[in-house]
Amino acid sequence: MDQHFETQAIRGQMERTGYGEHSAPVFLSSSFAFETAEEMAAAFSGEAPALIYSRYNNPNTDELVAKVCALEGAEDGIATASGMAAVFAAMAAHLRSGDHVIASRAVFGSTHQILTQLFPRWGIAHTYVDPLDIDQWEAYIQPNTRMIVMETPSNPGLALIDLEKASLLAQKYGLILNVDNCFATPFLQKPMDWGAGLVVHSGTKWMDGQGRVLAGLVVGHKSLIEPVRFFARHTGPALSPFNAWVLSKSLETLAIRMERHCANAFELANRLEAVPDVDFCRYPFLPSHPQYELAKKQMRLGGGILALQLAGGLPHAVRFINALEMCTRSANLGDSRTIVTHPASTTHSKLSEAERNAVGISPGLVRISVGLEHVEDTWADVAQALEKARHSH
Numbered sequence: 001m002d003q004h005f006e007t008q009a010i011r012g013q014m015e016r017t018g019y020g021e022h023s024a025p026v027f028l029s030s031s032f033a034f035e036t037a038e039e040m041a042a043a044f045s046g047e048a049p050a051l052i053y054s055r056y057n058n059p060n061t062d063e064l065v066a067k068v069c070a071l072e073g074a075e076d077g078i079a080t081a082s083g084m085a086a087v088f089a090a091m092a093a094h095l096r097s098g099d100h101v102i103a104s105r106a107v108f109g110s111t112h113q114i115l116t117q118l119f120p121r122w123g124i125a126h127t128y129v130d131p132l133d134i135d136q137w138e139a140y141i142q143p144n145t146r147m148i149v150m151e152t153p154s155n156p157g158l159a160l161i162d163l164e165k166a167s168l169l170a171q172k173y174g175l176i177l178n179v180d181n182c183f184a185t186p187f188l189q190k191p192m193d194w195g196a197g198l199v200v201h202s203g204t205k206w207m208d209g210q211g212r213v214l215a216g217l218v219v220g221h222k223s224l225i226e227p228v229r230f231f232a233r234h235t236g237p238a239l240s241p242f243n244a245w246v247l248s249k250s251l252e253t254l255a256i257r258m259e260r261h262c263a264n265a266f267e268l269a270n271r272l273e274a275v276p277d278v279d280f281c282r283y284p285f286l287p288s289h290p291q292y293e294l295a296k297k298q299m300r301l302g303g304g305i306l307a308l309q310l311a312g313g314l315p316h317a318v319r320f321i322n323a324l325e326m327c328t329r330s331a332n333l334g335d336s337r338t339i340v341t342h343p344a345s346t347t348h349s350k351l352s353e354a355e356r357n358a359v360g361i362s363p364g365l366v367r368i369s370v371g372l373e374h375v376e377d378t379w380a381d382v383a384q385a386l387e388k389a390r391h392s393h
Contacts, residue, residue: 005071005187009251012067014059026245027059056233060244067251068207069219071186072199077219078229079244083182083202084110085237086216090178090200091149093231094224097123099146104131104161106154106359108180109348115149131159131359132290134166141173151180152189153295156307156343156367157360158282160291163298167195176224182206182334187258188300197224205334206304208250209257213243257336257372261304264378265370269306271379277316277390279309279364304370305333310389314363317342319389321366326373326381333369338378341367 003011013024032051034040043050051057065077080086091114095101103115105128115126127140131154148170152161163179170177178198179191185206191199201207203215216239218228232238262285269283280288284295285302295302310316321329327338331346341347348361356362370378 006255008070009067009254012063012070013248014063024060024063024245024248027054027241029058029241030054054241055236055238058241058244060241060248061239064215064239064244064248064251065217065219067248068186068201068217071251072181072219073190073192074199074219075222076225076229077217078225078232079203079239080216080218080232080237081239081243082214082237083200083204083216085232086200086202086218087111087180088114089216089228089232089235089237090198090218091119091147093228094176095119095124095146098144099124100142100144101126102137102140102145102148102175103128104150104152104154104159105129105355106131106157106159107149107151108155109350111149111151111180112348112351112355128358131161134162134169137166137169138172141169141175145173145175147176147178149178149180151182152298153183153284153303153305154359155183156305156341156347156365158183158284158289158303158305158307159359160284160294160298162294163189163191163194163196170197171195183303183305184299185254185258187255188262188303189298192220194298197221198228203247204332206258206261207254207334208247209254209334209336210250211332211335211337213246215239215243215247258301258304260372261370262301264372264375265304265306265368266302267375268368268370268379268382269302272306272308272382275386277311277386279311282307282309306368306370308366308368309362310364310366312364312389314344316389317364317366319392320385323385323388323392324381325384326377327368327385333367335369336372338371338373338381339369341369343367 031053042048061079069077103126129137150161177196179196180200182202198220201217269281272281283306327340330339343361
């Protein structure tokens with residue numbers, strides 16, 4: 001029987017043990033036992049699916065992966081200890097010396113470091129392309145291009161990439177389309193429905209939703225996950241069973257949480273657009289967003305992140321952030337608590353000024369991850385901080 005997203009997220013639990021528990025238990029065991037030497041040998045040979053060692057798999061990580069696969073419409077997947085472990089594994093498992101990657105210029109700061117600092121050591125090259133001009137990507141594909149790496153919406157500028165066009169391009173040249181879906185979550189956007197081969201998540205963000213645990217996931221076509229599983233099994237970025245259990249429970253409320261995050265963010269973005277010293281407020285479901293029609297096409301709602309550009313640049317942004325009384329100053333996002341970040345000096349500080357400018361990360365840009373507080377309380381804090389920042393220089 002086909003089930004809706006919310007039901008899959010709640011009812012996609014592992015089978016009950018002999019104790020008849022209603023909520024899945026935590027399996028804090030590093031390894032698993034066998035009745036006979038033959039049974040153990042069969043498990044290691046791959047003849048029979050079995051639990052062997054929690055670096056390979058565990059009932060809790062298996063449940064989490066199965067649930068995310070169901071929500072994303074993926075055939076298979078793996079869980080990792082952090083979002084960046086998932087990002088790295090999804091790329092490194094498929095790339096070898098001499099390969100070339102097409103990457104959207106608007107990627108997370110640590111993804112940028114992998115592409116520019118780590119991969120060149122191993123002879124893996126990349127070309128950055130404009131996320132807003134996908135029609136030009138084809139010109140940069142080389143005979144040794146192996147993968148397209150992108151995130152949509154992007155962090156922190158909320159640039160959107162047409163998933164359908166990217167998938168058609170990848171299919172035309174036999175490339176792996178690797179999509180970071182962290183900002184949208186599978187509730188708001190399903191890249192595989194548009195033709196993606198791999199989908200990556202930092203479960204640390206909206207999936208957990210309460211700032212408790214680190215986790216990452218890679219899901220996709222079975223043939224593309226097998227190399228990722230091999231890579232992860234032998235390099236060891238294993239997710240702990242406890243963190244997998246926390247995340248699986250969190251997914252039960254993902255849909256209802258994201259609906260509220262999106263509603264709060266949309267309301268806040270609408271109000272910020274009317275503030276005189278806000279040059280712009282970027283939010284995918286605002287009609288003023290340059291890619292509003294694309295957002296409506298491939299996203300269910302606009303997400304919980306907004307970006308605002310303050311007219312007074314860096315000093316204005318610093319005054320605003322320092323004047324906040326309720327909202328949290330942190331580099332994280334996707335929390336029940338509203339979080340405010342200055343990307344140019346934190347998450348994207350390792351990019352050069354030219355690289356930041358190329359993706360719209362100006363000194364006056366502020367990212368707000370809108371939480372689940374009552375929106376009037378969040379607005380009151382943001383409004384008073386804007387007022388103080390306006391009059392304190």
